[in-house]
Amino acid sequence: MALPSLATTQTEPGSPPPARTLRSVPDGFVPAPLRLLQTAERLGKHPAYFVREAQGWQATSWQDYAQEVRQAARALLSLGVQPGQAVAILGFNRPEWAVMAFAAMAIGALPAGIYWTSSTKDIEHVLSHSGAPVLLVDNEERLTKALACRERVPSLQHVALMKLQGPAPAGTLGWEAFMARGQGSSLDAELDLRLAAIRAEDTGSLIYTSGTTGPSKAVVLTHGNLSWTAATLRHTVAATEHDRVLSYLPFAHIAEQLGCLHNQACSGFTVYFARTMEELGDHLKEVHPTIFFGVPRVWEKMQAAIEDKLKQATGFKAVMARWALGVGREWHAQVLEGHTPGFSLRLQKRLASRLVHDKVKTALGFDQARLLISGAAPIAPDKLRFFTGLDLVVRELYGQSEACGPSTLSLEGQTRLGSVGKALPGTQIRIADDGEVLIRGPHIFQGYGGQPEATREALEGEWLRSGDLGHIDAQGYLFITGRKKDLIITSGGKNVSPGNIEAALMDTPLVEHAVACGDGRHFLTALITLDNAALSAFAQAQGLPGNVDLHEHPAVLKALQQAVDHVNEQQARVAHIRKFAVLRQAFTIEGGELTATMKVKRKVVIDRHASVIDGLYASAAADRPA
Structure with a gap:
């Protein structure tokens, strides 16, 4: 049943894609x-x-x-x-x-x-x-x-x-x-x-x-x-x-x-x-699953729903909820660093669990969950930190189709927020000179069907070129910092990875999706879509009438500018967002802006809104004194 080598054979239309000789046959193989x-x-x-x-x-x-x-x-x-x-x-x-x-x-x-x-x-x-x-x-x-x-x-x-x-x-x-x-x-x-x-x-x-x-x-x-x-x-x-x-x-x-x-x-x-x-x-x-895998958008939607419930709480319930969230965050911050919480914190944790945490877990369906995982796209550490406040540790997994799924996984006793964990047993990971993550192991794919050139580009001997940028710390934890192909190279020759900027923007209350732009330009801009539920809550809190255009309302734009300013404070100057535009249409899978796992198709979005992006830079040029 072995078929011709992917590296040398093009498939004819209608013919099955060929296979490639397996680099290492796993022990105890059972199909x-x-x-x-x-x-x-x-x-x-x-x-x-x-x-x-x-x-x-x-x-x-x-x-x-x-x-x-x-x-x-x-x-x-x-x-x-x-x-x-x-x-x-x-x-x-x-x-x-x-x-x-x-x-x-x-x-x-x-x-x-x-x-x-x-x-x-x-x-x-x-x-x-x-x-x-x-x-x-x-x-x-x-x-x-x-x-x-x-x-x-x-x-x-x-x-x-x-x-x-x-x-x-x-x-x-x-x-x-x-x-x-x-x-x-x-x-x-x-x-x-x-x-x-x-x-x-x-x-x-x-x-x-x-x-x-x-x-x-x-x-x-x-x-x-x-x-x-x-x-x-x-x-x-x-x-x-x-x-x-x-x-x-x-x-x-x-x-x-x-x-x-x-x-x-x-x-x-x-x-x-x-x-x-x-x-x-x-x-x-x-x-009441014992194991649950969610893409970041699932966790983000869950967080938004919980935060909405918390905002509705008043009096003693609101005070208790805030206190329990603080206890949960402090507890897991110590545990994840390998420390043993002291007597006082242990006592507070037991009380917080009985009064708040256990009830929230049951309401979510996670009261029997022993492993919660986020994968398929980056998730902001602040979102993971939010769930620790509820006594829920969401552990990151990293991988891709070309690696048969996972290459790393965060486990109990081996979890650091912001890291995607350590390499799976039998998997080797190293960082190339240009920062790209390279992966080797029995799970690496055989190639792309009928595309030998793409296969050669993806493989460096037995190593998979992941296309992701990252680094490994002294303890072996892998951190992903962006996509190599998404790197923005400004007109000044500076390299900027947009992933962390976009994640930080999407971590702000009003923003649903954000796409940073600026390839070949002298500064960065961003395209933003709004979260409808958060927008409605904001309008109600601000007392805005229901018949106004919220996407361009001064109060909304001011709140977004404050969010952008806050994100800029966490970035190097070259990575500051100088201008942004609010898009009226949400990104959807059906519309082609999101993948099936709800990752933004950056190229699609940028191509479709090229005129909007050009307008941002044109207005910036017009603002400069003659």
């Missing part, structure tokens, strides 16, 4: 589908996953999960799917997504996830590039997009649907009809042969990058990459079948795919599939 079957045999009737129905959370056992995977694998065999071919999956997280992914891997094929927010153009790109003969779709809206490009993708032969209400449209297979093709045992022998033939160097998954700078590239991950990373995470976080995890981030993203597919198969924990992103808060209170 993910076999690991799942082994876990199912061990856990039997223990719940593998839950789905939120009208009557509550409905469980499916591990033994039934394994049977679904085997039946779906036989169905794919009946459709003629060959080893090395891709099976595309488009939709929100559901059991059918996971079943299809494992079924594809079990027969030597590979899942190619498509973000549920993708446009018709993006869907066509993944289908064409992967050459997938089978596509699984979750709802009518996304099916319409997929069918719109079907004629332009000749490799696509079958379109199957996840569980839907009503009959399947003509030319598609409903889930029941698809699974019916795998009934019986006539294809079991072929399935077992395919499963036994999987090697560590075979491609196990295609992760299409979210495309912050252009069309998505196919990150080729082998079964060896995936198996090693899942096993390493399992041991690092000590995950077991007693853990509960909520699945809500896109399965097309490596973080969710590794966490709720590969790591689950390895560890045996129970996955709860969120019904919608909007119901995440309710689901947390119902599930």
